[in-house]
Amino acid sequence: xxxxxxxxxxxxxxxxxxxxxxxxxxxxxxxxxxxxxxxxxxxxxxxxxxxxxxxxxxxxxxxxxxxxxxxxxxxxxxxxxxxxxxxxxxxxxxxxxxxxxxxxxxxxxxxxxxxxxxxxxxxxxxxxxxxxxxxxxxxxxxxxxxxxxxxxxxxxxxxxxxxxxxxxxxxxxxxxxxxxxxxxxxxxxxxxxxxxxxxxxxxxxxxxxxxxxxxxxxxxxxxxxxxxxxxxxxxxxxxxxxx
Numbered sequence: 283x284x285x286x287x288x289x290x291x292x293x294x295x296x297x298x299x300x301x302x303x304x305x306x307x308x309x310x311x312x313x314x315x316x317x318x319x320x321x322x323x324x325x326x327x328x329x330x331x332x333x334x335x336x337x338x339x340x341x342x343x344x345x346x347x348x349x350x351x352x353x354x355x356x357x358x359x360x361x362x363x364x365x366x367x368x369x370x371x372x373x374x375x376x377x378x379x380x381x382x383x384x385x386x387x388x389x390x391x392x393x394x395x396x397x398x399x400x401x402x403x404x405x406x407x408x409x410x411x412x413x414x415x416x417x418x419x420x421x422x423x424x425x426x427x428x429x430x431x432x433x434x435x436x437x438x439x440x441x442x443x444x445x446x447x448x449x450x451x452x453x454x455x456x457x458x459x460x461x462x463x464x465x466x467x468x469x470x471x472x473x474x475x476x477x478x479x480x481x482x483x484x485x486x487x488x489x490x491x492x493x494x495x496x497x498x499x500x501x502x503x504x505x506x507x508x509x510x511x512x513x514x515x516x517x518x519x520x521x522x523x524x525x
Contacts (some may be wrong), residue, residue, distance in 0.1 A: 284344060284475050285443070286306045289303075289327050291336060292329065292336045298499060311476070311492060312490050312491050313476065315493070316481065316494065316496070317473070317495060318509040329341060330343070330445065343443070344363060351481075364441045365438075367445070367449055369449075370428075371430060371432040375421060378417045379420070382397050382420070383435045384399065387393070393468060398405075409433040429461060431447060433465075444476045446477070447478075483521075491506070492504065502517065503515075
């Protein structure tokens with residue numbers, strides 16, 4: 283298991299967000315976190331990224347319990363091994379696409395400029411971003427191109443885990459299908475573990491290996507998509523009837 287969460291309880295502003303949450307992510311799988319509005323998905327992602335500390339419980343990532351180690355150890359052992367694709371892309375508007383992708387390498391390595399450029403162009407190609415558009419600015423891009431550029435930046439340091447926050451939100455069905463195929467290709471080529479928050483059924487049905495369903499802060503189910511579909515619960519039934 284590359285991620286293991288046990289007995290997680292979260293309280294924010296005197297409000298209970300998660301109650302005794304338990305789940306795990308296996309190395310190399312595409313894992314989805316699904317739930318209704320206000321179920322605590324985004325808060326859970328922030329906890330996995332060490333941005334929020336839970337009230338109790340443990341979060342083990344790459345063998346380290348991030349609830350028990352200090353910020354320096356988290357940065358060295360965890361954050362250096364993960365990449366994040368934010369829902370809106372999170373690209374810096376004053377930089378070109380290529381400069382956005384190059385930025386982590388410039389900040390964290392001493393590689394020569396030509397090598398940084400070469401690696402960045404390669405990751406953009408891997409993310410199916412059109413190479414003729416690498417010098418455009420974020421304001422000049424479509425939603426799909428922003429997602430692909432942000433994906434390339436998230437992969438630039440060769441992370442072991444890739445976190446995706448609603449990666450296909452705002453994309454049309456064709457762009458969604460292409461993005462899903464890209465995620466699966468990257469997982470297969472790089473052996474990377476992908477953890478995504480999503481509500482998109484086409485994504486779940488096409489590329490997800492296992493999933494966690496949270497309802498009102500509690501685990502409703504965990505397992506393969508087919509396993510989850512068999513759970514006799516009104517929310518599950520209504521959710522999958524949309525497909």
